[in-house]
Amino acid sequence: MKIVVDYVKCTGLGMCEAEAPDLFEVQDDGSLLVLNECPGADQLAAAQAAVDSCPTEALTLVED
Amino acid sequence: MRNDRLVVVGASLAGLRAVEAARKSGYAGPITLIGNEPHLPYDRPPLSKAFLDAGADVDGAPVHPTFRDEATLRDELDVDLRLGAPATALAPAGAERQVVLRGGDAVPYTRLIIATGGDARMLPGGDELAGVHLLRTLDDAIAVRAALDAGARTVVVGAGFIGSEVASAARKRGLSCTVLEALPVPLVRSVGEATGKVAAELHRKYGTDLRCGVGVTALEGSSRVEKVVLDDGTVIEADLVVVGIGVRPATGWLQGSGIALHERDGGILCDETLATSLPGVYAAGDVAHFPNLLFGGQMMRVEQWTNAAEQGALAARNALDPENAKPSAAVPYFWSDWYESRIQFVGIPQSEEIRVVSEELGEEKFLALYRRGDQLGGVLTVDRQSQIMKYKRLIAQQASWAEGLAFAGVTS
Numbered sequence: 432m433k434i435v436v437d438y439v440k441c442t443g444l445g446m447c448e449a450e451a452p453d454l455f456e457v458q459d460d461g462s463l464l465v466l467n468e469c470p471g472a473d474q475l476a477a478a479q480a481a482v483d484s485c486p487t488e489a490l491t492l493v494e495d
Numbered sequence: 496m497r498n499d500r501l502v503v504v505g506a507s508l509a510g511l512r513a514v515e516a517a518r519k520s521g522y523a524g525p526i527t528l529i530g531n532e533p534h535l536p537y538d539r540p541p542l543s544k545a546f547l548d549a550g551a552d553v554d555g556a557p558v559h560p561t562f563r564d565e566a567t568l569r570d571e572l573d574v575d576l577r578l579g580a581p582a583t584a585l586a587p588a589g590a591e592r593q594v595v596l597r598g599g600d601a602v603p604y605t606r607l608i609i610a611t612g613g614d615a616r617m618l619p620g621g622d623e624l625a626g627v628h629l630l631r632t633l634d635d636a637i638a639v640r641a642a643l644d645a646g647a648r649t650v651v652v653g654a655g656f657i658g659s660e661v662a663s664a665a666r667k668r669g670l671s672c673t674v675l676e677a678l679p680v681p682l683v684r685s686v687g688e689a690t691g692k693v694a695a696e697l698h699r700k701y702g703t704d705l706r707c708g709v710g711v712t713a714l715e716g717s718s719r720v721e722k723v724v725l726d727d728g729t730v731i732e733a734d735l736v737v738v739g740i741g742v743r744p745a746t747g748w749l750q751g752s753g754i755a756l757h758e759r760d761g762g763i764l765c766d767e768t769l770a771t772s773l774p775g776v777y778a779a780g781d782v783a784h785f786p787n788l789l790f791g792g793q794m795m796r797v798e799q800w801t802n803a804a805e806q807g808a809l810a811a812r813n814a815l816d817p818e819n820a821k822p823s824a825a826v827p828y829f830w831s832d833w834y835e836s837r838i839q840f841v842g843i844p845q846s847e848e849i850r851v852v853s854e855e856l857g858e859e860k861f862l863a864l865y866r867r868g869d870q871l872g873g874v875l876t877v878d879r880q881s882q883i884m885k886y887k888r889l890i891a892q893q894a895s896w897a898e899g900l901a902f903a904g905v906t907s
Contacts, residue, residue, distance in 0.1 A: 444830055445839075446801065448884040449891075459881045461837065486540070486800055 432492045434468050434478060440489035447481035447490060454478055469495065499524040501814065502594055502602055504582045505610030505745075506530025507539065508800065509780030511562055512807030513608045518572050522815050526574050527602050529594065531611075533579035534633050536562045540800055542636035543657050544832050547643060547664035557640060559633060577602070582611070585752035587773045606814040609749075609763060609771070609778040610807055613742035613798065618652060618711060626720040627736045630657050639737055643668055647735035650674075650723050652711055654681035656831040656838075658739030659694065662703045663834045673704040673731055675711060675723070686840065687849045690875050693861045694833070697877075701834040742798060744782045757784050762796045768820035769810045777814045779806035788824040789891065790843055790867070799829045826890045837880060841887040842873030852903045864899050871899030 434454065443461030447454070454474060456464045470478040475492075482490040501517055503510045506528050514528055530536070538560040546557055568574045577596065584595040585607075593601040615631040626642065629635050639661065643649070649665040651658040654676035665672040678684065680691035681698075698705040710726040714736060723731045744762040755764040755772035763771055763778040765785040771778050780803035786792040805825050813820035831838045846865035853862040862882075865873035871894045874886035889899060897907050 443837075443880050445880065445884040445887075446828075449828075449887050452884070452888065457880045457884065459879065461880045484801070484804070486538075486804070 440487045446484040450481040451477035502604035503608045509610035509803040509807030511536040513811035516808035516811040529577045531581045543660040611745040612781045624720040642735040650733040653739035767822035777810040779810040839883040
């Protein structure tokens with residue numbers, strides 16, 4: 432699975448980073464850095480939690 | 496369960512998340528979603544932020560921040576939608592438990608989620624004059640936006656988060672804006688004095704006329720508001736007055752239901768799984784008092800987006816599977832956008848000590864840590880977006896005060 436960010440919707444609120452700090456990090460200017468676009472099997476639950484928690488619905492998990 | 500029906504009262508974020516979580520968990524029975532307003536569920540944070548900006552129109556009208564279209568709700572989620580139909584009573588006993596709607600319709604339930612949120616408080620007389628608005632609903636935001644479009648001289652009553660965001664929007668358009676605050680320092684009750692002073696600085700820096708320690712004695716005008724009269728005799732001319740003086744839980748309709756309510760504010764008393772005092776009835780979001788196990792079981796009622804989202808989903812899962820009910824134990828988090836800055840807070844502000852770490856370090860961007868016993872209880876930042884979630888995790892891990900200070904780069 433691959434993480435896709437809609438950078439128009441994303442405002443850097445950081446819920447994804449709270450859920451999955453190994454996958455996401457908000458930068459000081461509020462932009463989102465995806466640390467690992469293709470989470471491993473052991474990271475999928477955290478990735479899904481990040482997607483579900485996003486207040487602006489900017490994240491999706493898609494098939495590779 | 497025979498004749499099972501999940502009813503959700505309140506069609507905002509918590510209510511929508513309850514519906515979605517119920518379907519996601521495999522519940523295939525009937526769901527009714529009851530909402531006060533005629534609108535489909537929509538997102539509130541943008542209403543006092545981007546929605547008020549000039550030039551964000553499509554075909555001359557602002558884009559409504561609707562979460563899901565009607566087809567998704569009715570067809571995909573298979574929801575019986577009752578919008579524009581305020582619940583007026585709850586009858587939890589008798590042959591059939593039911594929610595009564597305005598007009599007399601009754602909706603029977605076996606499991607009920609109450610997510611009615613809060614009603615914004617109005618100033619006395621404010622309802623009688625055009626040009627005086629709250630900012631809670633989409634209709635409020637449409638009206639405020641139209642007034643800003645017309646170049647209104649804006650007066651905001653209450654220097655809280657909503658009021659300050661409205662002031663930001665007015666100043667962004669170059670409109671004159673006065674903010675009136677009853678307390679000597681804005682936000683002093685919610686986030687403490689040091690943070691309040693920083694908030695006041697932001698207003699001044701961007702040309703908002705912030706006046707603290709003043710009360711409004713009258714709103715005057717023939718049919719539209721023309722003047723705001725203060726308790727020191729000052730008169731301010733205004734075309735638009737936005738009142739942001741807080742919210743009270745919307746529980747008036749529960750009078751007589753027997754549900755246990757908080758004696759001070761009328762919010763609904765829940766246990767840690769969000770179960771209320773009535774069988775099969777759960778509450779979520781702004782309306783719910785609950786003991787947060789992350790903070791020693793302290794009772795709290797949280798008026799925040801993430802809380803509403805998380806509790807809506809949790810209340811539905813717990814209502815559908817009470818034997819495996821899980822507690823609501825998240826770190827509260829809110830954000831507010833003022834002018835060019837983002838204010839973020841994680842944790843709870845009630846504290847025994849507030850350390851303004853940025854001052855100690857000689858750094859410009861504000862950072863304050865809130866001590867709760869020997870633990871890190873809360874953190875407030877301005878424009879430190881790369882750090883705030885790291886503090887949220889520290890609080891979730893129940894980090895000590897010393898650990899919090901060390902992470903911030905200072906010693907105890």
